[in-house]
Amino acid sequence: MLDISNVVKRYPNGHLALSGLNLTVETGEILAIVGGSGCGKSTLLRLLSGLDQPTSGSVILDGTPVQGPRPEIGLVFQEPRLMPWLSIDQNVGFGIRHLPAAKQRSRIDEVLARVGLASHSGHWPRELSGGQAQRVALARALVGRPQVLLLDEPFSALDALTRSDLQEHLLELWAYDRPTMVLVTHDIEEALFLADRIVVMQPNPGRIRTEVKPPLARPHDRLDAEFLAWKYKLLAELDHASRRPGGDEVFPAAAI
C-alpha cells in the first residue's frame, strides 16, 4: 500500500507545486492521475519515485518512508531515456546489474519477449521506432519486478495508433505480476481505459479536485456508452479544474 499524507512541495523558486496532498493507493490497484499542465501531477510522481523529496509530509510504501529511489519502485519516463551507447538488452539489464550474469540473461530475454522485442535484443536504440523504444523502457522498468510501477505520461509522445496498442499491451504486462500502478496522464481516455480509479488534479496550487471510481467492466471498451459518458463527465471536470479565476477561460489542454 502506498500512502501519501499531507505532501507539500515548494520549489526553490517559491512555486507551490503541491499543497497538502493526501492519497492512498491500494496494492495491485491501477490509479490514474489526470490534470492540465502545472497541476503538480509530474511533481507528485517524482516524489513517489524518490527522485525528489517533499517539502513536508510523507510518502510511505508498506510501512517504510520513501526517501530515495527504491528497488521495489519502478519508473517509466515520458521519453524512453535509453542509453544510446548500450544495446537494447544491455539497456534492459541496467536495472538488474546486481544479479548473476546467467540470471540477468534469462530475465532480460523473458521481459524482451513479453514486450515483443526479443528479435531486437542486440540492436542500438537509434534503430528503434518511438513505440519500440518506449516498450524497451517499459521492459527496463519491469525487469526488476517492482511492486510499484510509476508511469509519467508514458505514451504521450506517440501517435494515436501506437498509443492505444501500447495501452492494451501495458495491461497485459501488468497481469503477469499485478504491481501497483500509478499513471500520470493528460489523456482522459487513456486514464479511463487503464485505471481502476482516477484522481483529477487542479493547479494553483496543485491539489486534488476530485476522485472517481468508474464501475466499468474489464476489459474497458473505449466505445461503450458508459465509458463515453464517464469520459465526458471527466472532461467537464477537467475543464472546470483548469478554468482560471476571473473568467479568463482556457481550453482544457488536458483534453487534447
Added chain:
Amino acid sequence: MTVNQIALDAAASTNKAAVRPSKRLNLSWLAGLILPVGLALGWEVAVALKWADGRLLPTPSRIITTLFGLTRSGELATHVLATLQRVALGFGFGVAAGTFLGALAGYWTGLRRLIDPTLQALRNIPSIAWVPMFILWFGIFETSKVILIAVGVFFPIYLTLTGAILGVDRKLVEVGRIFRFSHREMITRILLPATLPSYILALRSGLGLGWMFVVAAEFMGAEAGLGFLLVDGQQTGRPAVILASITAFALLGKLTDWLLASSTARLLRWQDSFKPAE
C-alpha cells in the same frame, strides 16, 4: 593538427563505421594525396630543371635518400624509438591524470570549485616556460621530458572531460538515480560513456600536443630522439637531415593518430550522428 580538423576526421571515421561495408573499393581517400604529392613532384622538377637550387630546401628525393641512409645505419630506429617512448609515457601519464581529475571535478562541484581555478590559471602558462623549472626539479634526463609531455597532454583531456560531464543530459542521469547507481557507477556507466565522443576527440588533440611537446623536450638536451636529430641537422648544416626528421615526425604523428582514431571508432558505433553527403 587543429581541433576542428580532428573533429571532422572523427566524424568521418565514425560515419565509415556506421555505413554498411560496401563491396566496391573506396578510393576517395586518394583525394587527400593530390596536394602533397603534386607539390613534392613540382619541387623535384623545378630543382632538376635548375629553376631553383634546392640547397636550403632539399628535394623530396634527397630527403628520401637521407631517410634511407639513416634507416640503413640504424640511426633512425634509435631516434624514433627514443621519441616514441617519451611520447607514449607522457601521453599515458597525461591521459591518466586528466581523466581522473577531469571525471572527479566534473562530478563533484566542491572539488571543481577547489581545483578548477588553479588549473585554469596554470593552463595559461606556455608549457615551454616550465622547462627550466623541470630541469632544476627533475634533472636533464627522461623524467623532466616525460613530465613536460604529460603536462601538455593533461590539459585538453581535463578541460574537455569536465566540460562534457557538465553537459550530460540530466534525464539520463536520473535513470541512473532510479536504479540507485553509486557515485562510481554513475561516473563509469553513465557519465564517461555519454562523454565518450568528446573524450576521444580530446585524446586525439592531446596526442597531437604530445608530439609537439616532445620536440620541445628534446630541444632541451637529449642524446637521441627525432628532436635531437633536428638540432643536430641544424648544427651540422644538413637541411636534408632536418627535413628527414620533420618527415618522420609527420608520418609518426599521422600514424599514431590514425591508430587512435581507428581503434576507438568501434566505441562510437552507437552514435546517431549527422552524415554529410559525399
